[in-house]
Amino acid sequence: xxxxxxxxxxxxxxxxxxxxxxxxxxxxxxxxxxxxxxxxxxxxxxxxxxxxxxxxxxxxxxxxxxxxxxxxxxxxxxxxxxxxxxxxxxxxxxxxxxxxxxxxxxxxxxxxxxxxxxxxxxxxxxxxxxxxxxxxxxxxxxxxxxxxxxxxxxxxxxxxxxxxxxxxxxxxxxxxxxxxxxxxxxxxxxxxxxxxxxxxxxxxxxxxxxxxxxxxxxxxxxxxxxxxxxxxxxxxxxxxxxxxxxxxxxxxxxxxxxxxxxxxxxxxxxxxxxxxxxxxxxxxxxxxxxxxxxxxxxxxxxxxxxxxxxxxxxxxxxxxxxxxxxxxxxxxxxxxxxxxxxxxxxxxxxxxxxxxxxxxxxxxxxxxxxxxxxxxxxxxxxxxxxxxxxxxxxxxxxxxxxxxxxxxxxxxxx
Numbered sequence: 001x002x003x004x005x006x007x008x009x010x011x012x013x014x015x016x017x018x019x020x021x022x023x024x025x026x027x028x029x030x031x032x033x034x035x036x037x038x039x040x041x042x043x044x045x046x047x048x049x050x051x052x053x054x055x056x057x058x059x060x061x062x063x064x065x066x067x068x069x070x071x072x073x074x075x076x077x078x079x080x081x082x083x084x085x086x087x088x089x090x091x092x093x094x095x096x097x098x099x100x101x102x103x104x105x106x107x108x109x110x111x112x113x114x115x116x117x118x119x120x121x122x123x124x125x126x127x128x129x130x131x132x133x134x135x136x137x138x139x140x141x142x143x144x145x146x147x148x149x150x151x152x153x154x155x156x157x158x159x160x161x162x163x164x165x166x167x168x169x170x171x172x173x174x175x176x177x178x179x180x181x182x183x184x185x186x187x188x189x190x191x192x193x194x195x196x197x198x199x200x201x202x203x204x205x206x207x208x209x210x211x212x213x214x215x216x217x218x219x220x221x222x223x224x225x226x227x228x229x230x231x232x233x234x235x236x237x238x239x240x241x242x243x244x245x246x247x248x249x250x251x252x253x254x255x256x257x258x259x260x261x262x263x264x265x266x267x268x269x270x271x272x273x274x275x276x277x278x279x280x281x282x283x284x285x286x287x288x289x290x291x292x293x294x295x296x297x298x299x300x301x302x303x304x305x306x307x308x309x310x311x312x313x314x315x316x317x318x319x320x321x322x323x324x325x326x327x328x329x330x331x332x333x334x335x336x337x338x339x340x341x342x343x344x345x346x347x348x349x350x351x352x353x354x355x356x357x358x359x360x361x362x363x364x365x366x367x368x369x370x371x372x373x374x375x376x377x378x379x380x381x382x383x384x385x386x387x388x389x390x391x392x393x394x395x396x397x398x399x400x401x402x403x404x405x406x407x408x409x410x411x412x413x414x
Contacts, residue, residue, distance in 0.1 A: 030055040030158045033139065042146040046155065049139050053109035054183050057378065058158035059134060060104040060111055062151055063142060065350050069113055070096040071140035073132050075123050093123050097132055106186075106378065110135075148359045150347050150374070168227050169236040169285060170219065172243055173277035174212065177219045179226050180282055186378030187282055190226035193218050213250065220251035220259050229265045238274035238285045245271065283380035303381045306339055306373050310392055319398035323388040325357070327402045331393055332361055335368045339394040345377040346390050358391070 030050050037044030050056050063069065073095050078088045097115040104111050111134040117124045124130060134140055144151065167182040175197040181188045195215040198207045227235065237244045251259045252266055262269075272291055274281040285291055286304040313321040322331060331337050342358060349355045362372050375382035385392060 030058060032155065032159045037147055042148070043144060044147055045141055045143040047139060047141045050134065050136055052136065053188075054186065055136070055158060056104070056109055056111045056134065057186060057376075058154055059142075060102065061344050061348060062154055063099055063102055063113065064144075064348070064352075064355070065099055065102070066145070066352075067099050068096060068118065068143040069099055069115075069132060069134075069140055070094060070119075070143075071132055071134065072138060073130065075130065077123050091123055093121060095119075095121060095124060095130055095132065097130055148356070149363050150359050153374075167234050167236070168232045169238065169282045170223060170247075171274050171277050171279070171281040171285065172219060172237075172239045172247065174243060175215060176277040177215075177222075178277060178279050178282075179219070179222045180279065181226075181232075182282065182286070186376050187279070187380055188378075189279060191222035193222055212246070216247050216250040219247060220262060223251070224258055224261050227261075229261055229268075233268060235265075235269045236272055236285055236291065237269055238272045238281060239277065240273070240275055243277075280380055283384070286381075303341075303373050303375050303379065306341055306371075306394075307375075307381050307384060307392075309339070310341065310394055313394055317398065319400040319403070320395040321392070322395070322399075322402050323392035325361075325389065325391055327405055328391050328393045329357075329361055330402055330405055331395055331399055332364050334399070336395045336397060336399055337365050337370045337393045338396045339371045339373070340365045341373045341375060341385055341392045343375045343377050343382050343385050343390040345382075345386065347374075361391075 030048055033047040033049060035044070035046045037046075048055075048059070050059060071094070072092060074090045075093055075095070076088060077091050078086055080086050095117055096119040097113060098118050099113050099115040101114040102111070103114070113132040113134065114129065115132075117126060117128050117130055120126065132140075169178075169180045169182055169187075171178050171180070172193075175195050177191075177193040178189055179191040179193075181190055193215070195211060195218060197211045197215065200208045223235075237248060239247070248266075248269065248271065251262045270291070272285055272288060274285050283304055287308045310321055322328060328337065328340065332340075340362065342362065346358045347355055349358075362374075365372055375385050377383065377386060
């Protein structure tokens with residue numbers, strides 16, 4: 001009835017195959033220090049130590065309004081002396097807060113929890129508001145009245161070395177480039193490079209060539225600055241035409257010392273086609289079957305493939321591809337869903353009944369053998385699914401009657 005465990009995961013070994021070579025790398029994972037859950041009632045607590053920015057994203061998806069969080073924090077305390085003078089100082093203390101508001105900054109990778117203190121403390125009154133800042137390498141305990149299947153799956157994902165991918169992508173066109181890290185749960189833009197490129201003139205390309213050389217050097221410097229080759233084991237370089245080839249020729253043939261990390265790791269670069277240098281081209285690259293075959297272990301590649309199959313089915317056999325909660329729930333009641341796609345933002349709803357609706361949908365589909373993909377809203381593929389209401393499904397057999405349900409739902413909303 002009760003489960004208690006020690007450290008679940010600390011470091012793991014992850015294999016990555018590219019250019020027929022296999023690399024092994026240590027992967028930093030969020031530490032699960034202890035776990036205590038009453039599976040009869042679903043309540044319990046877990047203690048974590050987040051070790052990198054992506055861990056805070058997992059925590060953001062775990063914590064909901066009404067949960068209880070305990071951790072070390074700083075509190076400004078004002079004391080008054082017998083003479084009436086006041087003295088303000090910041091003291092370190094352990095606070096237990098019932099969460100009311102959650103704030104996550106993607107760029108700064110910071111997470112703030114606002115709520116009321118619910119345990120006696122010498123510095124903070126019961127019921128007083130305080131904001132907890134969850135930081136890397138700082139222990140915190142999360143207590144929930146009910147740990148549902150989605151929350152438990154999120155914990156497993158955050159602490160399982162086998163579910164982490166070490167992938168970077170550089171998409172570029174003349175004058176525009178994005179250097180991105182494709183993480184397990186998000187695509188992070190580390191650098192956006194824009195350089196004005198003059199047009200080629202008849203009889204002279206000097207200005208154009210100089211600007212392109214400056215552009216390639218800037219992109220190369222950004223790659224050196226933002227890619228940690230002790231972690232990143234595959235770099236996709238994609239562009240229209242031969243821009244990618246000219247970039248690699250520039251950074252690999254030069255003797256300049258700042259490009260030495262690129263030259264030492266040239267075997268992990270994979271050149272591929274993209275239609276542009278905009279960030280959305282990362283999704284296009286990951287959907288390429290030739291690239292997908294190399295990245296079979298990455299969560300992002302699986303999501304992109306599933307979404308691509310959905311769009312294909314929607315075009316060729318629309319009675320087997322539907323999106324929207326009403327249509328997907330109706331299809332699930334008939335055990336018709338083969339593949340369900342849901343964005344994680346739906347599980348962050350402050351409406352508990354709304355969250356439970358999607359948790360139940362996921363559990364039902366898994367129960368009768370369907371496949372479920374939970375998309376990160378910070379991935380390009382998750383953004384696209386968000387435009388389709390955040391939930392979509394591929395069916396095992398046609399259900400044209402759901403099209404009428406879609407029309408009814410639209411008229412009700414009007």
